[in-house]
Amino acid sequence: MAKKQKSFRPKARRPRGFRDRAGAEILAEQAMLRRITAVYASYGFAPLETPAFEYTDALGKFLPDVDRPNQGVFSLQDDDEQWMSLRYDLTAPLARHVAENYDGLPKPFRRYQVGTVWRNEKPGPGRFREFTQCDADTVGAPAPHADAEAIMMFADAIEAAGLSAEDVTIRVSSRKVMSGLLEAIGLDMGESGQSGTVLRAMDKYDRLGAEGVRLLLGEGRKDDSGDFTKGAGLSAGQSDAVLAFMEAASEDNAGALSAMRGVMGQSAIGAEGADELSAIAETLDALGYGARAKIDPSVVRGLDYYTGPVFEAEVTFPVTNEKGEEVVFGSVGSGGRYDDLVKRFKGTEVPAVGCSVGVSRLLTALAARGEAEAARGPVVVLALEAERMPVYHRMAADLRAQGIAAEVYLGGSGMRAQLKYADRRGASVVVIQGEDERAEGKVTVKDLDLGAKLSQTVESNEEWRAGQPAQVTVAEGEMVAAVKRALGR
Structure with missing residues (x-):
């Protein structure tokens, strides 16, 4: 029986003195x-x-x-x-x-x-x-x-x-x-x-x-x-x-x-x-x-x-x-x-x-000297219901029309993974419309930067849940204004 030859796989490596840059x-x-x-x-x-x-x-x-x-x-x-x-x-x-x-x-x-x-x-x-x-x-x-x-x-x-x-x-x-x-x-x-x-x-x-x-x-x-x-x-x-x-x-x-x-x-x-x-x-x-x-x-x-x-x-x-x-x-x-x-x-x-x-x-x-510019990622619109993708794309388009970089999450994972993705993208803000918000014609705008800062000072989960100062739920028509306020902070 003929011995099966291994296919060649090049080693993933950069030439010396060259580098990848991103983000x-x-x-x-x-x-x-x-x-x-x-x-x-x-x-x-x-x-x-x-x-x-x-x-x-x-x-x-x-x-x-x-x-x-x-x-x-x-x-x-x-x-x-x-x-x-x-x-x-x-x-x-x-x-x-x-x-x-x-x-x-x-x-x-x-x-x-x-x-x-x-x-x-x-x-x-x-x-x-x-x-x-x-x-x-x-x-x-x-x-x-x-x-x-x-x-x-x-x-x-x-x-x-x-x-x-x-x-x-x-x-x-x-x-x-x-x-x-x-x-x-x-x-x-x-x-x-x-x-x-x-x-x-x-x-x-x-x-x-x-x-x-x-x-x-x-x-x-x-x-x-x-x-x-x-x-x-x-x-x-x-x-x-x-x-x-x-x-x-x-x-x-x-x-x-x-x-x-x-x-x-x-x-x-x-x-x-x-x-x-x-x-x-x-x-x-x-x-x-x-x-x-x-x-x-x-x-x-x-x-x-x-x-x-x-x-x-x-x-x-x-x-x-x-x-x-x-x-x-x-x-x-x-x-x-x-x-x-x-x-x-x-x-x-x-x-x-x-x-x-x-x-x-x-x-x-x-x-x-600690003065490097902090480049932020786009606003991320979470995709929680597959049949609502056109709506999510419309939300991102409305933000882009106002000069705000925005994208819809396209990875197919759940909410926790989507929030983790937004964090890795350097997003300051995410837009959320799940079943409850949709039923009331509203969206939730979550300020990730403010949330990260406040999490260092809030002493208990009860205090955090009671205040929720880093996210706000607004009518769909007020989404762009709410995102602008969050980005302005």
């Missing part, structure tokens, strides 16, 4: 994105959509020097043997779009975009291979006035997302002043070796402090685990100059710029960067944004990409991590000037500046 998380993100993009639109920016795939060579700096270009990006080969990759960010597709449609676009070109991006990188806690970006960029406008506008819009977008001006500090610096510092101490920004080590050391200033950075600028530093990180090999005088530059930040932007100029000495590129930052600060002060944005030379991220002013938004309130330790939350978005990106396609420099709000980071920050 409240998606609704909260959608609501936040609506508020942020409304700010972008109020500044005159128009929406743009670009494909998820781009030709891999359009991604520029993310192309590895290997036969299969899949380092950092997810790639496949088209039927014409051209490599395509899922977009790594939203800026490279913007540069391609501008170059491809340059003659027909208004200049400056102002667009915002919300979209999914993918990164073929090692996943970790809070680090995913697929996530959403929310960008706004101006292409064709030189510094510094477009940069000042980008910072103001960035600040407004973060506030619209739910963080007040007191919750966030926008730190502003410039690749040019960083080049001026390196020039002043005898290094070249274009040399990735020693200069890159200096910049990476400077980026650790907030975490390691002056002495930790001094070690990394010199011979190196041994951490608490005993691991040794080789330093940049600067002299004591060079290290002193770098630390003086890092410590130039102050509450007074003019004072910070003066200290930075002192360290940079006669560097022409440094002076140009300081002049641009001064003009940006002047505009921000004049329009009431000066308290939210400050000149801070410790912003050193992304300097291989940016060509001028850079900025990032940092949450000021502490949060508690998984170990119960109080830590600084960190950045929730960033931006800056990148005048060389379109040049890759056009051959000529096209100035550009933009910002990107970290929606997932903002949602996490609000949740860490």
Whole structure:
């Protein structure tokens, strides 16, 4: 007798670095994105959509020097043997779009975009291979006035997302002043070796402090685990100059710029960067944004990409991590000037500046402070008599006609299971019409939220049954009004 072969059953599992999302998380993100993009639109920016795939060579700096270009990006080969990759960010597709449609676009070109991006990188806690970006960029406008506008819009977008001006500090610096510092101490920004080590050391200033950075600028530093990180090999005088530059930040932007100029000495590129930052600060002060944005030379991220002013938004309130330790939350978005990106396609420099709000980071920050939006489910109309389904559907339709999300329970279970379903759906209110209510032409509106709160204070079943403050029975014609009152609470 032939042995029966087992049918193949794939294991239900997600690829590493990807996640399923549902319900409240998606609704909260959608609501936040609506508020942020409304700010972008109020500044005159128009929406743009670009494909998820781009030709891999359009991604520029993310192309590895290997036969299969899949380092950092997810790639496949088209039927014409051209490599395509899922977009790594939203800026490279913007540069391609501008170059491809340059003659027909208004200049400056102002667009915002919300979209999914993918990164073929090692996943970790809070680090995913697929996530959403929310960008706004101006292409064709030189510094510094477009940069000042980008910072103001960035600040407004973060506030619209739910963080007040007191919750966030926008730190502003410039690749040019960083080049001026390196020039002043005898290094070249274009040399990735020693200069890159200096910049990476400077980026650790907030975490390691002056002495930790001094070690990394010199011979190196041994951490608490005993691991040794080789330093940049600067002299004591060079290290002193770098630390003086890092410590130039102050509450007074003019004072910070003066200290930075002192360290940079006669560097022409440094002076140009300081002049641009001064003009940006002047505009921000004049329009009431000066308290939210400050000149801070410790912003050193992304300097291989940016060509001028850079900025990032940092949450000021502490949060508690998984170990119960109080830590600084960190950045929730960033931006800056990148005048060389379109040049890759056009051959000529096209100035550009933009910002990107970290929606997932903002949602996490609000949740860490206990301010996450509680997305509620629809009103659920219980289905207690099968032959009355058209009536129940009419009730739900009447609610929807008044702008209230509503559904009829369709699972075929009893009342207890239906109430449990409504609770799992996050419903605030259920509508009940059983045999007794039907006979009297009435419905019962039950406020699940209020019931849950009151159940914590009522001391006995008798007291609860006597009051029933969380449900009311009304005439069928008053159902919508009763539901609105319950939702209003």
